[in-house]
Amino acid sequence: MLNEPTLDKLQTLKLTGMRAAFEDQLAQPAAQELSFDERLALLLDREILARDNRRLTRLLKAARLRIPGACLEDIDYRHPRGLQRAQMTQLGAGQWIHHHHNVLLTGPTGTGKTYLACALGNQASRQGLATRYYRLPRLLEHLHIAHADGSYPRLMQQLARTELLILDDWAIAPLTSSERHDLMELIEDRHGLRSTLIASQLPVEHWHDYLGEPTLADAILDRLLHNAHRLPLKGSSLRQTTTIEAEQ
Numbered sequence: 001m002l003n004e005p006t007l008d009k010l011q012t013l014k015l016t017g018m019r020a021a022f023e024d025q026l027a028q029p030a031a032q033e034l035s036f037d038e039r040l041a042l043l044l045d046r047e048i049l050a051r052d053n054r055r056l057t058r059l060l061k062a063a064r065l066r067i068p069g070a071c072l073e074d075i076d077y078r079h080p081r082g083l084q085r086a087q088m089t090q091l092g093a094g095q096w097i098h099h100h101h102n103v104l105l106t107g108p109t110g111t112g113k114t115y116l117a118c119a120l121g122n123q124a125s126r127q128g129l130a131t132r133y134y135r136l137p138r139l140l141e142h143l144h145i146a147h148a149d150g151s152y153p154r155l156m157q158q159l160a161r162t163e164l165l166i167l168d169d170w171a172i173a174p175l176t177s178s179e180r181h182d183l184m185e186l187i188e189d190r191h192g193l194r195s196t197l198i199a200s201q202l203p204v205e206h207w208h209d210y211l212g213e214p215t216l217a218d219a220i221l222d223r224l225l226h227n228a229h230r231l232p233l234k235g236s237s238l239r240q241t242t243t244i245e246a247e248q
Contacts, residue, residue, distance in 0.1 A: 017050025018043045059125040065133045066168065070118035081111050081235040091120060091229060094127045097164055097195045102228040105199040110237025113199040117166050120197060129163040136167045140175075143182045160189040170200035171210040184216050191223040204230065 003026060010019035021043045025031035031039065060068065072092045077085050090096075091103065103120065105113045121131045134142075146152040159165060175183070190196055202210060204225070211217035 015047055017047035020050070021046035055128065056126060059128070059130065060122070063121055063125050063131040063133055065118040065121050065131075065166075066135075067115055067118040068122075070115050071122050072119050075116065075119060076112075079112075079235065081107065081233045083112075083116075083231070083233060087229075087231065088116075092123050094124060094129070096229055097124055097127075097129055099227070100192055100195055102195055102224055102226075103197040104204055104224070104228050104230045105197065105233070106203055106231070107201070107233025108235070108237070109201055111233040111235060113201075113233065114168055116231070117168055117197055117199045121164060121166050124164045130161070131164040131166065132159070132162045133166040133168065135169045136171075137169060137173055139167065140179045140182060143186075144178070147178075156185065156189060159186060160194065162194060164195050164197060165190065166197045166199070168199045170198045171202040171207065172200075175210070175212060177213075180211065180213055180216055183211075184220055187220050187223050191226075196224070198224070203232065 003022075007019055007022065010016075010022065025039060025042070031042075034042075072088060075083070075088060077083060096103065105116055107113055118133065121133055124131045142155065143152065146155045187196070200207075207221060208214075208217045211220055
């Protein structure tokens with residue numbers, strides 16, 4: 001009972017990790033044999049761990065990854081799609097994000113582009129970096145609506161601050177003139193300041209034609225391709241391979 005006020009104060013101060021650790025110590029007679037310094041260190045470690053876990057939960061929720069459970073450890077390197085373990089390990093370290101580089105993931109349908117993009121997004125979130133996943137058509141739709149309701153500046157500011165922006169399904173549909181200009185503004189805001197990961201079925205050498213207007217295409221590609229890490233995937237669909245293996 002004498003410890004109830006202390007527990008209440010820890011809760012009031014939102015030191016929930018420390019409160020839980022203190023309760024554990026009270027329930028374990030062996031903990032009473034530790035010195036004050038040792039017990040305090042354990043309480044602080046528990047609080048730091050709890051805060052780190054809460055922050056990670058917030059980051060992963062905000063990232064809205066299409067495949068939330070995607071992780072680098074589960075990537076299949078057996079399928080012959082040109083994916084190099086060493087390159088993924090290097091990207092997983094996250095230095096490319098700190099250096100504001102981009103990643104361009106291209107390849108046929110079913111080669112795992114979305115999974116790889118989400119795995120890198122998951123890894124970035126675990127490293128404490130603000131991440132956001134979008135399908136490009138959906139993002140362009142959001143920007144169109146934002147023009148109409150007056151939220152465009154705020155949305156663009158949010159996108160500009162995001163440390164890793166993942167744009168999936170790049171070049172899956174033709175661009176309108178306004179969408180092309182919005183895309184230019186987005187890429188310009190992030191160039192040299194934040195990292196963008198693009199996943200697309202269309203090879204990079206065809207992106208200029210996709211973007212359409214030569215002047216804007218030149219400007220967009222100049223910013224995207226500068227200091228970009230390219231992962232051109234190849235081969236048949238992983239889904240098809242999995243189905244064949246399951247039938248054998």
